[in-house]
Amino acid sequence: MDVRSVVTKNKIKMALLNCIKEKPLANILNKDIIAKSEVSTRTxxxxxxxxxxxxxxxxNEILAGLKKINDQDYQNVTQVSSPLTNETNVALAQKEFKYLIDYCDTVKEEGTILLSSNGDINFANKIRELSVKETKRYQVREILGLVQVKSPVQLLLLLKK
Known part of the structure; x- marks a missing residue:
């Protein structure tokens, strides 16, 4: 996609977000977005x-970004070749969390608008669904980490809890 197309699409997307700041999504018309974006109807x-x-x-761009960050974090963890100690496990978790926070900071404005009372309630559900999937993956990682640092007896005691 050429630069002009990217710029134009970004103008349209920003126009929708600005419209959501002013009124509920259900009340926004295509013509409102067109006027705010200052592009022609045809464009x-x-x-x-x-x-x-x-x-x-x-x-979808925001969700794809969240997924990509989680995938990168997960790759970093799976590439650890030495046995994990409690300290290295905590350090890895802090590193992962930092990447996620950094990404969320870059989409904070868009997310705030979309999750506002004027925004899209379905977006909260989409985030929740992605979070559940990613949490399950992290739970598997946590279990694998525990297997590396706990004895079989300690693991059995954890399972009883």
């Missing part, structure tokens, strides 16, 4: 069918 419809498609693209 808007060249890139998007309607506001829902713009909204889905914004949300």
């Amino acid at each position: 808007f419809y060249h890139y998007y069918l309607d506001k829902d498609e713009v909204l889905n693209e914004i949300e």
Whole structure:
């Protein structure tokens, strides 16, 4: 995609976010986005069918970013070749958390708008679904970490809890 297309699509996406700041998503019309983005009607419809498609693209980009960060963090953990101690396990978790926080900071404004009372309630559900999937993966990682640092007897005692 050329630079002009990227710039135009970003203008349209920002226009939708700015519209959401002013009124509920359900009350926003395509023409509102077109006016705010200062693109022609023809240009808007060249890139998007309607506001829902713009909204889905914004949300999917954020969710894909969250997934990508988690994938990178997970790769970092799985590449550890030495046995994990409690200290190194904690250090890895802090490092992972930092990457996630850094990413969330970059999409803070968009996320705040989308999760506002004017925003899309379905976005909160999409985040929740992704979080559940990623949490399960981290639970597996935690179990694998415990297997490396706990004795079989200690693991059995943990399972009883």
